[in-house]
Amino acid sequence: MRIGITGVPGAGKSTIIEALGNMLCDAGHRVAILTVDPTSSVTRGSILGDKTRMGTLSRRPEAFIRPSPAGGTLGGVARKSRETMLMCEAAGYDIILIETVGVGQSETTVRSMVDFFMLVVLTGAGDELQGIKKGIMELADAIVINKADGDNLVKAQVARGEYERMIEYIRPATPGWPTHAYLCSAVKHTGLQELWQVIQVFQRMTAESGVFRKRRDGQLLDWMNSMIDEHLHNLFFEDPVITGRMPEVRDAVLAGTISPTQAVAELIGMFDVRRAAARQVDLFHPAAEKR
Template sequence: MTGEERQERSSLVFSTSVRPPRLSAEQYVKGVLENSRSVLAQAITLVESNSPQHMKLAQDVLKQLLPHTGRSIRVGITGVPGAGKSTFIEALGTMLCERGHRVAVLAVDPSSPVTRGSILGDKTRMEQLSRNPRAFIRPSATGGTLGGVNRKTRETILLCEAAGFDVILVETVGVGQSETTVRSMVDFFLLMMLTGGGDELQGIKKGVIEIADALLINKADGENKQRAMVAKAEYNRVLHYLQPATAGWQTQAYTCSALTGEGIAEIWGVVENFRDELTRSGGLAARRQAQSRDWLMSMTEDYLRSRFFGHSGVASKLPEVEAAVLRGELSATAAAQLLIETYEQKRDESEWGE
């Protein structure tokens, strides 16, 4: 690979940075709207920062960019380990780019609960897509966030939309009840499965299937194709007895092969039909309004939690109270009340300057 090719590739796939660049809000806004990939990557790093100074600047940038957002189709993709999510996303993203779309992939990697580090390997797993000038791949660590998605993923979606990307694909980690978090930020939720329907159903939480707008059995090729068709029929039988995730839309199972490309165009046709039907019925607008409401509550709760546990009085008293609960000397309810009283007392003293 030549130096020029390396430079081009680095402009398509960005790793996270611990220190956001020093740009003004106007420079961020101008760069994102002009589809400067380097500025877009820097803006995403900015919104991911927990620094109060960076957070204030990020909100200023987002406020100015909001009128330029909301024009994409947002698709969440999750699945059981080994289902081939990254391979499928690369095949789908490549096809969409060839059709003239601009595709942003937000690939969320799991963070280690010990080191808080992550693999961030999607930029190598999607090597072909990463070289496409119409694609933008952003690997991002979850930071241990519930739901397998970075807590700033919503802001990142808005930035990518402002930069002109009309398809946003959010790849989440694993499968579990917490995957409902991604449902609160996308239009269409795709659950990827493996063949062997009966066996696989035993290991999948019912709640995850209930929030899916489509089930997709990947690797339907070669000798595995017949097994994939059997799995598809099995899943459709189960879906028949479940309430659809979206009113007015019937969730169904489909098959594809990310290796051969068979079924990729068909599943995207399902996504387009979903968008068209919900746009006509007003369901898409209602969903996004509900998501904005959920986002407001989530951010409020996050802020209050941060303020509470970051309070000096609570922080100093927490080890003692926690130890008392573990020794059985204090109930969890009483302990919580004690911490709350400490927080409120110290806050009142601070307000009155005592």
């Protein structure tokens, strides 16, 4: 089972993963934790923070925690994370948990890698709403209101009702699966067992309806297509014939002497994919990444 976890910074994603991961290891699973963070090439140290936050989990032999690869682009990070995911599964990890940073595009990317996607939120749905785009709620199979403990419990229950009402207006992320809001406390370890049961019901239902297989098949083909896109893009923009001609063509477009459409036709006309491919032996490590 591949599970994606997103949410605003500080919502408690890592703490949930730590608690859920320990629980699953106790139940006999082997759990791999990956992070998809396209900004981590800048901050690099962030996983050290996460390893300390996942203190008990990181010491367990049944668990494997891997930082986000410093791929530079989201595409690069996603590709490496997908490969890592397959390797972990081949190595016997039966549950993959992927944490994403709740900004920009990484939610869509992680959604495209997982079976079940959860959005972790905090209380005060009204205020939170401003930070959570409707589009992200549309990706979620479950909305998890964390920190439902202490003085916050009542507020969390109110928030749950608010989220439930909002969900009614949103298209479900998975055909045939009703998205709901759930309460949990990653610190007090409440609601997590229930959440895991929800995930198991999801797995059973989608397996029976064929949605599970269909989604995985679609993800595989999308992955292949995106690698073709990426590879062709790299071949084109690193081909010396293209890079040599590019400045003049750009100037001509800016001067208005040729249209962008004409420019593309000319450049594509000059592009010899075999010549470019012969130059580039290492398919997915173009010069820019090597640097």
